[in-house]
Amino acid sequence: MRQYQIDPEKPVKLKKLDADAVGDWEGKKKAAQKQFKKLQKELADLQEILYAEQKRKVLIVLQAMDTGGKDGTIRSLLEKVNPQGVRIANFKVPSEMELAHDYLWRVHAAIPAKGEMVIFNRSQYEDVLVVRVHELVTKEVWKKRFDQINAFEKMLAEEGTTILKFYLHISKDEQKQRFLERLADPKKQWKFNPADLEERKLWDAYMDAYQDVLNKTSTAWAPWYAIPANHNWYRNLCVASIIVETLGSLQLKYPSPLQNSNQYIDFLNHEE
């Protein structure tokens, strides 16, 4: 799955990224789903140790175009995980109070604490994506933000945060299909916002902005992964694999056993 990691030395061209790709899993959807179920359990086990250890922090950033699958990814990733150790932070249109501060202010307030895994559903990157595409700030302002974000994430990493960033890449045609599905299903229609179609008209501008984000902010301490996301099952498999592999490499450990557990057992067995 490391093939999807963005190497800033070899800038990615989003137009060349196949949203339909399924890697070596062509014709093996069932097997991929089975593998995913295995990863769900591994992730739950790793998260349990992360939570018990109370040392490291894990931050997972999800970005995508509308219907790109952020919600579905979160849902399936967390199905087996203890909800107590995980938090989801949603970054919607900023409030008046948030706008009165710098764009990293609300983000900083939401980062994981020790032992915590936090998933960002949208993130600081909206401030170089939607903000850029809609010209909410000047180019001079947003251009500085790539370095600012890199510096911010570097500090977080140096202070003990493991950061993984996923861009879920769907094709423009796949988005159309997903919008049509939402519009046709009374139980899904509430997810459709007419304003989404205005955003869709800006597809190419968004792709340019995403391409810059990926190439300018994929760092050793906070790598981006651009995941083919037209097939939900492959998207889930990729994201879960990368998270499990990364957490596995942290050598998380349960806290040392109690020195004097016998003393406590004795106490309990000999209460008055």
Place this chain on the structure above:
Amino acid sequence: MRQYQIDPEKPVKLKKLDADAVGDWEGKKKAAQKQFKKLQKELADLQEILYAEQKRKVLIVLQAMDTGGKDGTIRSLLEKVNPQGVRIANFKVPSEMELAHDYLWRVHAAIPAKGEMVIFNRSQYEDVLVVRVHELVTKEVWKKRFDQINAFEKMLAEEGTTILKFYLHISKDEQKQRFLERLADPKKQWKFNPADLEERKLWDAYMDAYQDVLNKTSTAWAPWYAIPANHNWYRNLCVASIIVETLGSLQLKYPSPLQNSNQYIDFLNHEE
């Protein structure tokens, strides 16, 4: 399951509450677990509508002695629920900053927003439980808090929050067994805190404090349920039943269908 609702007109005696009770499900553990799985799905469906509707707020308060099963209850309740619409708020020993404010300050900051379901793992009630038992404030101070909490919860209810409060009732002997299990299992030992044994010595004082909480703060707008919790499967069944029944009675509805969905479908089908 309404039998477990505390009626302030008929004050409960905790000593008479059988923590081992399993209602009509004696010898039917398997069937109860099957019923629970059904309730998990119903809860997930109801929460989806709550989230889509963005009108009502749901607050679930969990209180229990150590090992009482708050974590396990949360985990099993939320297994099928979309993690995006649910938040867990943990109230641990208050920080210096929290202590510099009134005891409801941190609680108010954590209540559910429209469309949200929030679970309090411990709550404002710690300020009439641990605070009372350890005499961290005078009796004069904590006695006023019952009325204060009732007034606070009344305001929340009047402003659109559905509140359900659960006290998970285990016996002192069951706690002993659970502590011994934790001490014996290297993967669970981290959950054991030697200070928990000091709290255990105060068991009777805690039961008195809980009894007062239940009898003085079970209101029409924020009822308490005292759930027999020695058997996890029965505890889960009771809590889920009460939540599902309550959410079911709210007549939650998906937002009205879009008036002009055909217009959007046309747009998508006739893009240049």
